[in-house]
Amino acid sequence: MNTKRFTISITAGIAVMLLLIGGTGTNTILFNVGYAQTATLGEPFFVERGKVTGQKEIGPNRTQFTFASNGTMNGNIEVTNTGEYVSVSKGNNLVYDQGQGVIKTKDGSEIANHTFIEVGNGTDFQGASAFSTNSTGKLSFLNNILVIYKIDGDESGNYAGTQWHWK
Amino acid sequence: MRVHNGIGSSRRYLQFTESISKMNKKRFTISITAGIAVMLLLIGGTGATTILLNTAHAQSATLGEPIFVEKGADTVQREIGPNRTHYTFTSNGTMNGNIEYHKTGEYVSVSKGNNLTFDQGHGVITTKDGSETANYTLIDVFNGTDFQGASAYSTNSTGKLSFLNNMLGIYKGETEESGNFVLREWHWK
Numbered sequence: 437m438n439t440k441r442f443t444i445s446i447t448a449g450i451a452v453m454l455l456l457i458g459g460t461g462t463n464t465i466l467f468n469v470g471y472a473q474t475a476t477l478g479e480p481f482f483v484e485r486g487k488v489t490g491q492k493e494i495g496p497n498r499t500q501f502t503f504a505s506n507g508t509m510n511g512n513i514e515v516t517n518t519g520e521y522v523s524v525s526k527g528n529n530l531v532y533d534q535g536q537g538v539i540k541t542k543d544g545s546e547i548a549n550h551t552f553i554e555v556g557n558g559t560d561f562q563g564a565s566a567f568s569t570n571s572t573g574k575l576s577f578l579n580n581i582l583v584i585y586k587i588d589g590d591e592s593g594n595y596a597g598t599q600w601h602w603k
Numbered sequence: 604m605r606v607h608n609g610i611g612s613s614r615r616y617l618q619f620t621e622s623i624s625k626m627n628k629k630r631f632t633i634s635i636t637a638g639i640a641v642m643l644l645l646i647g648g649t650g651a652t653t654i655l656l657n658t659a660h661a662q663s664a665t666l667g668e669p670i671f672v673e674k675g676a677d678t679v680q681r682e683i684g685p686n687r688t689h690y691t692f693t694s695n696g697t698m699n700g701n702i703e704y705h706k707t708g709e710y711v712s713v714s715k716g717n718n719l720t721f722d723q724g725h726g727v728i729t730t731k732d733g734s735e736t737a738n739y740t741l742i743d744v745f746n747g748t749d750f751q752g753a754s755a756y757s758t759n760s761t762g763k764l765s766f767l768n769n770m771l772g773i774y775k776g777e778t779e780e781s782g783n784f785v786l787r788e789w790h791w792k
Binding site: 475476477480526530531532534551552553554555557562563564566568579580581582584600602603 | 664665666669715719720721723740741742743744746751752753755757768769770771773775787789791792
């Protein structure tokens with residue numbers, strides 16, 4: 437009888453643990469509450485694929501680039517993202533970039549502007565964009581928010597970006 | 604004799620199977636205990652646990668512990684145009700839990716109405732003993748009390764601050780009514 441109870445308790449305990457470990461994204465929150473200073477970002481709100489469309493040397497170790505991409509925000513808002521940035525070479529393939537861009541809904545009815553800074557090693561980049569918009573529609577959530585992103589690029593100038601809202 | 608021997612064999616067989624059964628129970632209990640111990644270690648372990656648990660979520664990102672924790676204040680402010688104000692700031696903090704540092708810098712704040720601002724500027728971080736420095740540029744957004752931002756660092760340091768070279772930090776903070784602010788910053792990898 438006691439052995440049975442023990443086995444049932446153990447099985448229930450394991451089941452709860454497996455559910456916690458193998459469950460949904462909310463686990464991240466559950467497991468992080470113990471770390472007062474740990475921050476969690478959750479799921480990205482924007483994914484995009486794009487290409488560097490132009491580049492021009494504008495000074496020693498300084499190059500101006502233009503870019504264009506297509507992406508999806510919040511899972512269902514199709515947008516384009518175009519802009520330009522100045523890239524400062526730091527040697528050893530390291531770069532610091534600063535620029536601005538415009539997000540536009542596919543139908544062209546709404547726009548949001550963003551200013552960004554990023555660092556990279558030639559193919560991988562980490563950055564942050566500050567958004568601003570007068571939109572009262574689908575893109576209104578972008579007004580005065582900061583997003584952080586990662587970009588994976590290749591040597592041909594193609595890239596894939598993933599962005600998270602930094603709250 | 605045969606019968607007697609048969610009963611003896613059956614008893615021995617029963618004793619043998621009981622002993623095997625006990626052994627299996629023991630093994631089962633040990634396996635369960637080991638399994639629970641591993642799970643508890645995973646759940647209750649260090650910050651690395653977060654990474655382990657998040658590997659199943661391909662697009663989730665976790666930042667771990669902040670690298671900077673600091674307190675500071677804006678020191679001077681000056682209107683420089685319509686909806687544009689220039690600020691200087693200074694702060695003191697602790698990096699990676701044990702390296703004390705000092706930051707100074709300046710930024711231009713652009714008012715967007717409704718207490719919202721966009722800020723862009725730059726600063727210098729210096730170790731408490733003054734031996735190492737790193738420069739950074741920053742952008743952030745502010746809603747009157749809370750702000751979120753990012754800093755891109757650059758340094759020639761080969762010492763304690765060397766890890767800051769070409770690193771992006773992301774921060775969040777809040778201001779008090781006195782104008783002082785508290786801020787925490789994470790390495791965005």
